[in-house]
Amino acid sequence: MKKNQFDLNIQCDTCSISTAWMTSQPTLEATEIINTLVKKISILDIGEHIYHQNENMKNIFVLNSGCCKEYALDEDGNEKINHFYLPGDILALESMASKKYIFSVMALQQSQIYIIPCETLFHSMQKSPILLRQFSYMISHRIQHYSDIPMTTNAKQRIAAFLIMIFDKLQVYPLDKEQDYFSLPMSQFDIANFLGLAHETVSRVFHLFQKNLLLKITNKKIYITDIQLLKSIAHNRESLHKTKMTL
Amino acid sequence: MKKNQFDLNIQCDTCSISTAWMTSQPTLEATEIINTLVKKISILDIGEHIYHQNENMKNIFVLNSGCCKEYALDEDGNEKINHFYLPGDILALESMASKKYIFSVMALQQSQIYIIPCETLFHSMQKSPILLRQFSYMISHRIQHYSDIPMTTNAKQRIAAFLIMIFDKLQVYPLDKEQDYFSLPMSQFDIANFLGLAHETVSRVFHLFQKNLLLKITNKKIYITDIQLLKSIAHNRESLHKTKMTL
DNA sequence: CGTTAAATTGAGGTCGTTCAAACTCAGTGG
């Protein structure tokens, strides 16, 4: 994580942190705050880690581009994926209290991250009421999102909810505003791990969704053709659930 | 929620909020901060609501005693339980951003809550570095706990993890420091709903755990007799999992 | 003591897992 680390003055007022951390248009104050907060920027290649579990924790991070997976290893060395981070997301919030990173985070795509020392964040929040509120609201959203994929759900619902979650998150900072597709940054293996399903099940449900014209997958790109129906499935009020389509 | 609401000066320095919000011993400053924050106290009977989803949100709450369930109703009117709150927990964090309560919260036991206006909290955090950090750490813990019961798990693991979660939480502010039992504040129905299992499955697993001398249930009180084995089951490295005991 | 909610127990069916094998495709080297 040392290489590819730069001291940088952030000019961009369309970058994810600016959009995410300030509700409305990026103001002068917003840009100032961000430049105060973010001391370093770092670019990670696929497979590189931002941090490992048990390391001492002094910074939080904001993902500006790319995708990362957060995971922990159990005593057998099995990986359990806890979270996927997308642009605009804050990393390492859960580790603030313990001052050790609780999870490991690895880049699934080339990713750009902003590094924010916790102490800087605290000091800045003390000075800026706007930042304090904005940070609180972002955490509020984060907690809210944990109910997106409840444990109650069956495979179809989970995968539908997962796709919608990714789709919605990517919509906030789309590379191309008009594009109706997105590429899944993670493997079906990782999706299965995250959702608590067998990877074969993920494959089968993707197949089922395509057969029912909910979406199309070409070259790792997902075209959602019926977002309403997909949402219906996620929320358990849908034809596909009742008309049992065998996996 | 209007009745049983009091303006109160909090003297108690052993109450959950004081222990929870201040890492170390309750100091004079801690007590002062709490008295600044908490403007009202409220006592709820079983079945009473603290708030309902979609209501305007101006306060957060701290549960000082009792137990509450947080849930949402889907369009069919089915209840989905999202969280159980125990003493020391902060309520309504997920609703700060939207300024509307996203869930409803109902008391499962007679419960005492502290009412903290969001604006007061923000102002106090602006003034007190200790409070700002402590609040951040509590949120950090909260996010951390969402990984306690991952979706990967089977029924036995989930229920074991659930029991441990409740047990650990209650250990922080035990009514009686030496007691080796606790009473589950919620019905098996609610547990099943929360964990995404059939209530019959919950009953069967409880039976199985008792048959294998992990715990004993008498008069709604749970005596955990083998916490280590229970933890092993929760973490998927256990005899009970491999030696398949049929439900 | 009677009413109602909660918990238990059994039997059958289903969804998702597990195991196994084949296929795709990008990357690598001959």
Add this chain to the structure above:
DNA sequence: CCACTGAGTTTGAACGACCTCAATTTAACG
């Protein structure tokens, strides 16, 4: 340029964990 490789994905068949439905027992509370 093509064969080789290995990770990721697809597909099939059989098993098993959990659900559903139904009936019964127990507990809770006025």
